Amino acid sequence: MNSRNQAVFSNARPAGFARINRASWIDTLRVVAAVMVPTAAKGIIIRRPIMERLAQRQGLDTGAVKQMQRLVKKYGRAPLLLPIPFRPQLLILDPVDVSTVLQCSPQPFATATREKRAALAHFEPENVLISDASQRAELRPIHEHALASADRLHPSTARFKAIVDTELLEVLNGIGSGGRNELDWSAFSQAWFRIVRRIVLGDLARNDVTLTKTLNDLRSRANWAFAASIDRRKRRPFQQQLGQYLRQPGEGSLIGRLPKGSDFGLESQVAQWLFAFDAAGITIFRTLALLACHPSYWAKAVDEAKDPELDRPFTRNCLLEALRLWPTTPVILRELTEDIKTDDRTVARGTGVVIFAPFFHRDPELAYANRMEPSIWGPNDALPAIGFVPFSAGAAICPAHNLVPTIASLAIGMLSGTDVTLLQPSLTVDDLPGTLNHFDIRLRLSRQRVGASAPHAAAGFPPH
Numbered sequence: 095m096n097s098r099n100q101a102v103f104s105n106a107r108p109a110g111f112a113r114i115n116r117a118s119w120i121d122t123l124r125v126v127a128a129v130m131v132p133t134a135a136k137g138i139i140i141r142r143p144i145m146e147r148l149a150q151r152q153g154l155d156t157g158a159v160k161q162m163q164r165l166v167k168k169y170g171r172a173p174l175l176l177p178i179p180f181r182p183q184l185l186i187l188d189p190v191d192v193s194t195v196l197q198c199s200p201q202p203f204a205t206a207t208r209e210k211r212a213a214l215a216h217f218e219p220e221n222v223l224i225s226d227a228s229q230r231a232e233l234r235p236i237h238e239h240a241l242a243s244a245d246r247l248h249p250s251t252a253r254f255k256a257i258v259d260t261e262l263l264e265v266l267n268g269i270g271s272g273g274r275n276e277l278d279w280s281a282f283s284q285a286w287f288r289i290v291r292r293i294v295l296g297d298l299a300r301n302d303v304t305l306t307k308t309l310n311d312l313r314s315r316a317n318w319a320f321a322a323s324i325d326r327r328k329r330r331p332f333q334q335q336l337g338q339y340l341r342q343p344g345e346g347s348l349i350g351r352l353p354k355g356s357d358f359g360l361e362s363q364v365a366q367w368l369f370a371f372d373a374a375g376i377t378i379f380r381t382l383a384l385l386a387c388h389p390s391y392w393a394k395a396v397d398e399a400k401d402p403e404l405d406r407p408f409t410r411n412c413l414l415e416a417l418r419l420w421p422t423t424p425v426i427l428r429e430l431t432e433d434i435k436t437d438d439r440t441v442a443r444g445t446g447v448v449i450f451a452p453f454f455h456r457d458p459e460l461a462y463a464n465r466m467e468p469s470i471w472g473p474n475d476a477l478p479a480i481g482f483v484p485f486s487a488g489a490a491i492c493p494a495h496n497l498v499p500t501i502a503s504l505a506i507g508m509l510s511g512t513d514v515t516l517l518q519p520s521l522t523v524d525d526l527p528g529t530l531n532h533f534d535i536r537l538r539l540s541r542q543r544v545g546a547s548a549p550h551a552a553a554g555f556p557p558h
């Protein structure tokens with residue numbers, strides 16, 4: 095673990111817990127109904143629009159956090175054992191234990207859980223996320239190198255900027271020519287996946303919408319994990335197509351930084367990147383919605399984009415705020431590799447461990463729980479001491495924890511030549527909702543008024 099990680103884990107205990115409580119059957123049922131079912135129903139691997147709409151309308155995410163607070167009042171902050179038949183789970187309720195679990199992964203808190211194995215087998219059966227400790231030791235460095243995990247700026251950032259600029263310019267000109275200047279998720283996501291394919295695979299993949307469509311079909315099956323059979327007839331051509339790109343990586347692409355001719359199940363490693371960039375696109379779109387309601391923050395992001403410096407700390411922190419408010423990985427899962435003992439209880443090897451991020455991210459005791467406060471992040475992208483872990487933390491931290499904020503800040507910067515208005519939904523800035531359904535966000539992007547300098551104003555993009 096690097097020194098920065100050690101610093102953020104200042105409060106972790108050595109592997110183990112001082113105390114473990116056990117929930118009653120009725121409370122277990124309540125957690126399953128109010129926390130686990132809605133989270134799974136929204137779609138763990140690919141979001142389901144209908145369920146996300148329902149979650150927003152019914153306030154299901156806010157309800158889940160309230161349910162967790164009720165548990166803390168009743169049982170205290172020690173990890174809570176949910177005696178779910180055949181699949182007991184240990185629910186983490188204290189930020190100190192978040193640190194402990196993440197710092198002590200993958201032993202005794204393995205990243206590869208039964209649920210993840212069942213889901214990811216549908217499209218990336220050899221991925222690092224579901225590998226055992228010895229495979230992980232080989233695979234993890236491959237990801238870290240290709241994604242330049244330790245570097246604030248990836249070595250190909252200038253190329254990424256060129257890609258983001260051209261693709262988003264095309265979007266701006268497209269919505270401008272329609273005269274309405276409206277950007278919805280459908281238009282944004284099509285451009286976003288062109289960006290993703292070029293960054294990950296190379297320019298030749300720009301228009302390979304079939305690849306993305308096939309991956310999305312496989313992800314939809316993966317949402318059902320054990321409950322759906324693996325569609326090998328679809329998975330095979332998907333992997334073959336990835337194999338072709340891997341044999342001829344585009345110049346400056348992420349796959350160009352992978353080892354050559356190896357048997358590391360590279361198709362599975364790259365499938366995870368293509369999948370996970372969806373979450374990045376969702377978060378950029380949510381960040382734009384947030385910034386549209388916070389003119390002073392938008393002005394700061396615009397100022398930052400005028401600077402030729404490609405590291406944009408303020409814009410990165412805005413993205414982290416969107417992730418804190420609406421984490422795209424709401425549950426971080428682990429599985430015990432050995433029995434854990436406290437004075438009066440033994441929790442068996444194989445038990446699941448659940449960190450439900452919104453519980454910590456939206457703790458009502460925090461003055462800023464339900465509003466945007468970019469300053470809380472400082473130079474960090476994880477604050478495990480208070481349970482803020484949108485990219486996780488420790489040895490299994492998302493290896494794109496630097497890359498995603500970089501590309502996101504470039505995309506947001508590209509749009510900084512416009513005025514952004516949130517048309518839908520309506521947000522109350524002092525009381526942001528527990529769910530922000532990205533499928534239904536609509537923005538208006540209009541060229542800036544006279545006097546405002548527009549560093550990236552789109553050629554031909556008409557004024558409002």
Ligand code: HEM
Pocket residue numbers: 205222223224234237241366367368370371373374375377417422423426427483484485486487489490491492493494498
């Ligand atoms: C908003 C965007 C993203 C968020 C919030 C995010 C968050 C996460 C989280 C929470 C984990 C789980 C870590 C754990 O179990 O402790 C993870 C794992 C991972 N992510 Fe990301 N991720 C994002 C985008 C990406 C992208 C774009 C890539 C690749 C280009 C990527 C690659 C990975 C990989 C390979 C893992 C597995 C790491 C391991 O098990 O060692 N992620 N990510």
